[in-house]
Amino acid sequence: MVSVEPRATAPVLAVDQGTSGTKALVVCPERGVIGAGSADVRPRYGPGGTVEVAPARLLASVVDAGRQALAEAGEPVAAVGLANQGETVLAWDPVTGSPLTDAIVWQDRRAASVCESLGEDEAEELRDLTGLPLDPYFAAPKMAWIRREATREGVVTTSDAWLVHQLTGAFVTDAATAGRTQLLDLDRVEWSPRALEIFGLDGERLPRVVDAAGPVGTTSAFGPELPLTGLLVDQQAALLAQRVTGPGTAKCTYGTGAFLLALTGDRPRRGSSGLVSCVAWRLGGRTSYCLDGQVYTAASAVRWLTDLGIVSGAADLDRVGSSVPDSGGVTFVPALAGLAAPWWRADLRGSLTGLGLETGAGHLVRALCEGIAAQVVALADAVAADTGRPLSSLRVDGGLTRSALLMQTQADLLQCPVEVSPLSDATALGVGAVARLGLDPALGVPDAVPDRKPAAVYEPRVPPGVAQERLAVFRTAVDALTARPPHPAGPAAGATLPPGHTQAQAPAAGGSPAGVSGVS
Secondary structure, three states, X not given: OOOOOOOOOOOEEEEEEOOOEEEEEXXXXXXXXXXXXXXXXXXXXXXXXXXXXOHHHHHXXXXXXXXXXXXXXXXXXXXXXXXXXXXXXXXXXXXXXXXXXXXXXXXXXXXXXXXXXXXXXXXXXXHHHHOOOOOOOOHXXXXXXXXXXXXXXXXXXXXXXXXXXXXXXXXXXXXXXXXOOOOEEOOOOEEOHHHHHHOOOOOOOOXXXXXXXXXXXXXXXXXXXXXXXXXXXXXXXXXXHOOOOOOOEEEEEEOOOEEEEEEEEOOOOOOOOOXXXXXXXXXXXXXXXXXXXXXXXXXXXXXXXXXXXXXXXXXXXXXXXXXXXXXXXXXXXXXXXEEOOOOOEOOOOOEEEOOOOOOOHHHHHHHHHHHHHHHHHHHHHHHHHHHOOOOOEEEEEOHHXXXXXXXXXXXXXXXXXXXXXXXXXXXXXXXXXXXXXXXXXXOOHHHHOOOOOOOEEEOOOOOHHHHHHHHHHHHHHHHHHXXXXXXXXXXXXXXXXXXXOOOOOOOOOOOOOOXXXXXX
């Protein structure tokens, strides 16, 4: 280990491996962020809702971003923490580390056919066991699809297990990431033989489930050998960084999708409002739980508008949206990858209604902002129903929080203050805190997670009645979509292999561990 400072004050390298890119921060408990780096990932979007990425690109982005951050900091760090996408999966050779398939990204819908092959009784049993509804969003359906359609060789895991193996040689996953598979017994926090059986995955070799904080192994991928001491799935890492620990508060991260989480304590709360009950983190052998709601397309919907030429990018939302006073009667349900919580209709696609000859780019931008914000309100309402307490504030982070238009729209429709994190990269800050906890077990969570003042607070500017009218219009548009009968998955839903692959055959990709010295 390389360090010139006491453990309690030494910087750590925090890496957030995300959907469209990887961000890395060097975080010092006394001086804040002293180095940053980033690297693009660029997943491939194909017909039928397929979303893939080359595993080698995931690893390269982690190493590149981490080395950039260390170079900018210009000083040693004591440990590394790694956050991951959660539900992205791949098959790989556990001996060589070589990928056997491309990584199937969490947004990918091809595993809808796996979900449709299971009965209602099995779906209910899975929800009771794992806290998760049956949906191709989660890892297990994708893992089963790989086994049915791509390869029976090697192991099939979430992307974090492969990345950790590449970095350290260890074969582990943290409890919160394991909880995103739909294979983890929510109460016991261990792999469920029955869930594995339902998906036809019994007999699979799965990674060891570990605490979020603690030594995993060491890596020389970033230069000098460093211990990997923190692992946590992305949204839970942001929840930790936002210090959302009390009732009546929640956090929402606006990235590729939008994800709202609220902590529920040391027991899982299985509600009836369509939210996911899952592991928040396990620290020191003690598990904390949360409620989780998802909007599948947020920044990815902005990317869609960008590809159409409506805006030049996310930074253009406010300029284009402010050119008009309102959405001009346009309603946008941005279900471009299906509807998640609380509706769980993976088969649906988005809708644009109320278009006229006078409709312009500004109206479409405002309608998108309202569509994202209205879905987040639906999640907040579900949290209130399941916990018995409405939200009094919402803490937010992620790249889209830079849009004042979106954040003001969120506050207006939610009818409560929206507090913007001073750093949009809350996920990296959270996994950095976990790495520090793993480095120094004597620290408590409040010591590892600084309480930062919000960079901005958006208060509602419209009366409740106006907010309810706008929400009612959006709900009517959603109702029109959900009234459609479920569309069965056919070949277009993903019955193709990743480019360049054949049935049960590995690509020519390499991939030996980088800096191996691990605990498996």
